[in-house]
Amino acid sequence: MANKSLFASIVGKLVPATNARNHEGAPAYELTPKAALAQLAVTGTFNGTFYADARTQLTDVLALAAEVEPEYLAKVAVYAAESGYMKDMPATLLALLSTLPGDAFSRAFPAIVKNGKMLRTFVQVMRSGAIGRKSLGSRPKRLVEAWLETASDVSIMRSSVGNDPSLADVIRMVHPKPATESRRALYAYLIGKPYDVAALPAVAAEFEAFKRDPSGSVPNVPFQMLTSLDLSPRQQMEIARQSGWQMLRQNLNTFERQRLFADEGFTTWLASRLRDEEAVRKARVFPYQIMATYSALAKGVPAEIREALQDAMEIALRNVPDFAGRVVVCPDVSGSMASPVTGYRQGATTKVRCIDVAALVAAAVLRKNQRARVLPFEQTVVNVALNPRDTVLTNAAKLAAIGGGGTNCSAPLARLNGEKAAVDLVIFVSDNESWVDQSATRGTAMMAEWQMLKRRNPSAKLVAIDIQPYRTSQVTDGADILNIGGFSDRVFEVIAEFVSGAGPDRFVKRIEAVDL
Incomplete structure (x- = not known):
């Protein structure tokens, strides 16, 4: 019989040494600048989360951006907009790019600024002083002006909804040079200047006519422009x-x-x-x-x-893959996961919590992989019975109802090791702020438990999805470990590629493959 204490000490020595502390002050692994920036870009919301406030997140982003080349920064911004479906973050990274030499900013701009809302967000960031300046500058001004000139009349009208800044404010800032009398009239109409009524584009003329007599057909404008009018049910349905x-x-x-x-x-x-x-x-x-x-x-x-x-x-969630072998999903249901997934925003905090997203991932994997095990965890593994034939929303609600307790990321792996379970793939969804299981060894308890599991399951792989924007993880990337930042349905594609043999830096490589 092997000496268990000796075996444990040997495993502890083999675990990679930690090089950072998480927000709970517990040992952790610091991500590389590229990986950390990618994670912040896809998950960062510039709002207060359970552990980090908006200022901390912005400071981290600016510091990490200084450690990567402009080309990579541009690709992260595009990826955050196109695959991460983010808004504030790509606009912020784009604004930061505008201060750097090279043409990465000009190439990334049209891939990110595809609508008036993103245009206004970009201008807001530029004028806020967050990146060290409070004006647009000549190069950004030219690109903003070009967007205005190439946008359709309908796009301009739809983009006129919103403030701080409004589209009218943007027009006043850049002084676009209209190529047609119609566009000249539209600009004047939006900024409250005298305009040629006969030259006004059809969409604006129809809106003005409808305001005078709302008995006709509803114009093709944003519904927010119509809410103050007395509309009939028929017109509301038409909108x-x-x-x-x-x-x-x-x-x-x-x-x-x-x-x-x-x-x-x-x-x-x-x-x-x-x-x-x-x-x-x-x-999207x-x-x-x-x-x-x-x-x-x-x-x-x-x-x-x-x-x-x-x-x-x-x-x-249709592209959730059917993973071969024995799959285990571990959603974090600890107390910190009760925070809003997009952070605290005064007057606009989402009701969706981190625990809801973790439960959603687990339920989605179970829906497609009906033999998968689900091991929710806080200080210990929480037992819950799920029916894989139930809808994703039903099972997600059951998991999200658990909630509470401290964070122990090693608990599910310890359970599997205690059972001597055969495992092929383990998927964690957490904020990675483990502290209950602080290890006396050189590495984290989660990393030590994973190495023990690997001795029985040499081909097993671990995926750690971090749905909050922090710079550390409880496991370090390797041939069998993948850290992912953020959650959209694209996450499942990255996991599938990793399981099929792609390297652990596949997330970063996916960003590096972005075509500017």
């Missing part, structure tokens, strides 16, 4: 039919208050639209956004609409 998928999702309770669901035809149309596969993909919706909507539905919203949202969730 809905012209709206994008995300607007429909966000206003289901509004439709209920407006009693639009009394019209069976509208209800059937809306349900069909919500579960339309192409519309869901085009909307985060799965947790669907979860938030479903959880907040008013009692009067019909079952047909609720079922359509569940179908939309299945579509949003």
Whole structure:
């Protein structure tokens, strides 16, 4: 019989030494600058999280950006916008790029600034002083002006909704030179200057006509521009039919208050639209956004609409792979995971918590891999019975209801080691702020438990998804370990590539492969 204490001490010596402390002051591994920046870019929200406030996050981003070349910084910004579906972060990285030499800024700008909202966010960051300046500068000004000149009249009108700055403010800043009388009239109309009524583009002329006589057809403008008008149910339904998928999702309770669901035809149309596969993909919706909507539905919203949202969730998670072998998913349900996933924002804090996203990942993997084990953990593993045939939303709700306790990332691995379980893939979803299991060895307890598991399962792989923007992890990247920052449905693609043989730096390589 082997001497267990001797064996444990040998394993401890083989574990890589930690080189950092997490926010709980416990030992951890610091990510490389490229990996840390990628993680912050995909998960950072510049709002207060459980451990880090907005200023800390911004300071970390600026420090890490100084350690990478502008080309990589540009690719991170594009990736955050296109694959991470972020808004503030890519605009901030783009603003930072504008201060650096080279053409990376000019090449990244059109890939990031694709609509008026992102344009206004970019201008806001530039003028805020966050990157060390409070003006646009000549190069950014030229690109902003070019965006205005190439945008369609409809895009300009749709972009006019919003403030701080408004699109009118942006127009006043850059003084675009209109190429046509129509565009000249539109600019003047938006900034409150005299304009040629006859030259006004059709979309603006129709809106003004509708304001004078709202009995006609509803113009193709954002619904926010129409909310102050006295509209009939027919007109409200017409607005809905012209709206994008995300607007429909966000206003289901509004439709209920407006009693639009009394019209069976509208209800059937809306349900069909919500579960339309192409519309869901085009909307670039985060799965947790669907979860938030479903959880907040008013009692009067019909079952047909609720079922359509569940179908939309299945579509949003359709690329969850069917992993071969024995899969274990470990969602962190500790107390810190109760914080809002996008941080605390005064007056606009999301109801979706980190624990909701962790539960969603676990439920999604279980849905596609029905023999997978789910081991929720806090200080210890929490036992919960899940039915893999239940919907993703149903199982996610069961997991999210557990919540509480300290964080012990090594607990699920210790459970597997105690069982001498055969394992091929372990997926963690956590904020990585483990502290209950502080190890007396040179490495983390999670890393020590993983090495013990690997002695029985040499081909096993570990994926650690960090859904909060911190710079440390409880495990260090290796041929069998992958750290991932953030969560969207693209995360599953990265995991599948890693399982099929891609290297542990696949997340960074995916960003480096971005075409500017």
